[in-house]
Amino acid sequence: MSSPPRIVWFRRDLRVADHRPLAAACAAGPVVCVWVCDPTLLAKRHHQSPQRRAFLRAGLESLNEELLARGGRLIVRAGDPAKVLVALARETGASAVDWYAEVSPYGVDRDRRVTHALAENGIDAQQWGLDLIAQPTQIPGPKDQGYQVFTPFSRKWMECEIPAHLPAPARIASVECDSDGLDLLGNDPSPLPAGPDAARAVLVHFIADGHADRYHEMRNTMSVDGTSQLSAYLRFGMCSPSQIGRALGLPGALSEGRAAFWRQICWREFYQHHMARNPYVAGHAFKPAFRDIVWSGTHEDLTAWQHGRTGYPIVDAGMRQLRAEGWMHNRTRMITASFLVKDLAIDWRVGETIFMHHLIDGDPANNNGGWQWTAGTGTDASPYYRIFNPVLQSKRFDPEGDYIRRWVPELNRVPASMIHEPWHMTEDQQAASACILGLDYPWPIVDHADRRDLILETYRVAERLTLRDTPSDTDQATDNP
Ligand SMILES: Cc1cc2nc3c(=O)[nH]c(=O)nc-3n(C[C@H](O)[C@H](O)[C@H](O)COP(=O)(O)OP(=O)(O)OC[C@H]3O[C@@H](n4cnc5c(N)ncnc54)[C@H](O)[C@@H]3O)c2cc1C
Numbered sequence: 001m002s003s004p005p006r007i008v009w010f011r012r013d014l015r016v017a018d019h020r021p022l023a024a025a026c027a028a029g030p031v032v033c034v035w036v037c038d039p040t041l042l043a044k045r046h047h048q049s050p051q052r053r054a055f056l057r058a059g060l061e062s063l064n065e066e067l068l069a070r071g072g073r074l075i076v077r078a079g080d081p082a083k084v085l086v087a088l089a090r091e092t093g094a095s096a097v098d099w100y101a102e103v104s105p106y107g108v109d110r111d112r113r114v115t116h117a118l119a120e121n122g123i124d125a126q127q128w129g130l131d132l133i134a135q136p137t138q139i140p141g142p143k144d145q146g147y148q149v150f151t152p153f154s155r156k157w158m159e160c161e162i163p164a165h166l167p168a169p170a171r172i173a174s175v176e177c178d179s180d181g182l183d184l185l186g187n188d189p190s191p192l193p194a195g196p197d198a199a200r201a202v203l204v205h206f207i208a209d210g211h212a213d214r215y216h217e218m219r220n221t222m223s224v225d226g227t228s229q230l231s232a233y234l235r236f237g238m239c240s241p242s243q244i245g246r247a248l249g250l251p252g253a254l255s256e257g258r259a260a261f262w263r264q265i266c267w268r269e270f271y272q273h274h275m276a277r278n279p280y281v282a283g284h285a286f287k288p289a290f291r292d293i294v295w296s297g298t299h300e301d302l303t304a305w306q307h308g309r310t311g312y313p314i315v316d317a318g319m320r321q322l323r324a325e326g327w328m329h330n331r332t333r334m335i336t337a338s339f340l341v342k343d344l345a346i347d348w349r350v351g352e353t354i355f356m357h358h359l360i361d362g363d364p365a366n367n368n369g370g371w372q373w374t375a376g377t378g379t380d381a382s383p384y385y386r387i388f389n390p391v392l393q394s395k396r397f398d399p400e401g402d403y404i405r406r407w408v409p410e411l412n413r414v415p416a417s418m419i420h421e422p423w424h425m426t427e428d429q430q431a432a433s434a435c436i437l438g439l440d441y442p443w444p445i446v447d448h449a450d451r452r453d454l455i456l457e458t459y460r461v462a463e464r465l466t467l468r469d470t471p472s473d474t475d476q477a478t479d480n481p
């Protein structure tokens with residue numbers, strides 16, 4: 001007698017190679033591959049990005065093609081996953097459901113409910129670990145509480161073995177059943193080619209064309225193609241971190257550029273572990289002292305920031321790139337986030353939500369980690385008074401203003417010497433550059449120096465202690481993600 005089918009529940013692991021639950025289920029017998037369209041999740045404020053939904057939809061279509069090529073098929077069902085999976089198991093006679101774990105509080109809670117519902121119906125729930133290089137249990141940290149800062153975590157992480165390659169199942173014995181469509185995700189065209197083949201092409205371009213070896217030199221220059229652009233693919237598991245590690249040449253010695261790039265993959269895992277261990281960070285400052293900050297920013301300033309009209313060219317360029325491409329360079333993510341929190345005194349959670357609305361790679365743990373790091377409320381070894389100076393950052397990382405000109409065309413003819421702070425242009429210079437301040441491009445909505453003092457006082461009040469050192473602006477962060 002053949003064994004009963006197993007259900008493989010895909011979530012953010014949209015690939016067939018290097019997929020442990022799928023490989024194990026296929027080895028055991030027939031398999032039902034399912035993706036559950038969960039209306040409760042889709043209604044959440046962090047899950048409404050049109051661009052991300054379109055990319056997800058294209059990724060699911062690509063996954064279906066990969067499964068069809070092997071004799072399988074992706075079944076789509078809409079509804080509460082706990083009910084849908086129990087019903088699907090009854091319908092197909094499946095004895096078990098396999099899935100990779102997740103770290104977001106909603107995901108963890110949902111999976112607990114699903115496990116319970118399956119158990120009540122005599123169905124085995126097989127939750128695999130996180131789809132990462134290392135599981136939190138492998139990096140327990142002091143007193144089994146993980147690490148609160150990156151560097152010690154990274155030392156331990158770098159020692160972890162990269163999971164061995166698992167080829168895609170050659171053949172999937174599937175089970176006949178009906179499938180719903182993907183209409184709940186909308187019908188917009190995907191902003192990027194989706195799926196493992198597309199991810200592989202991006203990775204090959206990054207490594208074979210030498211970008212990975214130059215990563216340490218180029219990763220902060222916003223105007224060049226110096227980073228991998230793999231984030232959306234990692235977000236949905238169209239490629240896995242272990243595939244990336246092997247492609248870089250691990251285990252083995254890495255060039256300086258490749259090692260710097262691998263360190264960024266480590267940042268990703270750091271934030272995933274951090275949220276898994278501290279789920280309350282989704283919604284609250286990690287550092288208790290900063291949970292009750294009184295934010296004084298205005299709606300008007302928020303709107304200017306959102307639309308790239310702050311009068312600070314580097315901030316405006318970043319925000320316009322985000323809206324246009326659904327992606328923003330890491331350096332400008334830090335600069336724009338710092339500006340919202342430290343210059344405009346607006347709650348980091350507002351910015352976190354706006355980023356989630358636009359980013360194709362929008363990821364609860366990475367985005368939260370990035371925002372809290374920048375706001376000084378999270379896992380940062382440096383104190384809150386490290387404030388990004390938008391002008392120094394701009395001069396340092398976009399010296400010729402090429403990135404600014406790409407996204408803020410009003411400043412196209414402004415010379416590099418003035419482009420970082422156009423408000424210093426004389427009337428003649430404005431006329432010569434075809435950029436009249438207040439008309440073609442806004443005056444700065446705030447004065448950075450004044451705002452810096454204001455926000456430091458706000459944090460100081462929240463922390464209820466006097467600073468020991470004299471705060472200073474910085475154009476370079478330590479332990480920089
Ligand atoms: C305020 C803020 C919000 C962010 N929100 C997100 C988000 O929602 N989703 C997201 O994937 N990244 C986020 N990041 C991290 C980082 O900006 C992006 O991962 C990176 O810009 C993606 O481009 P890339 O793939 O070319 O990166 P690369 O530089 O090529 O890095 C390779 C991969 O490493 C990971 N990575 C790189 N830097 C970081 C980092 N600082 N933290 C965590 N992972 C990192 C990403 O998966 C990335 O694809 C955020 C950073 C900040 C400061």
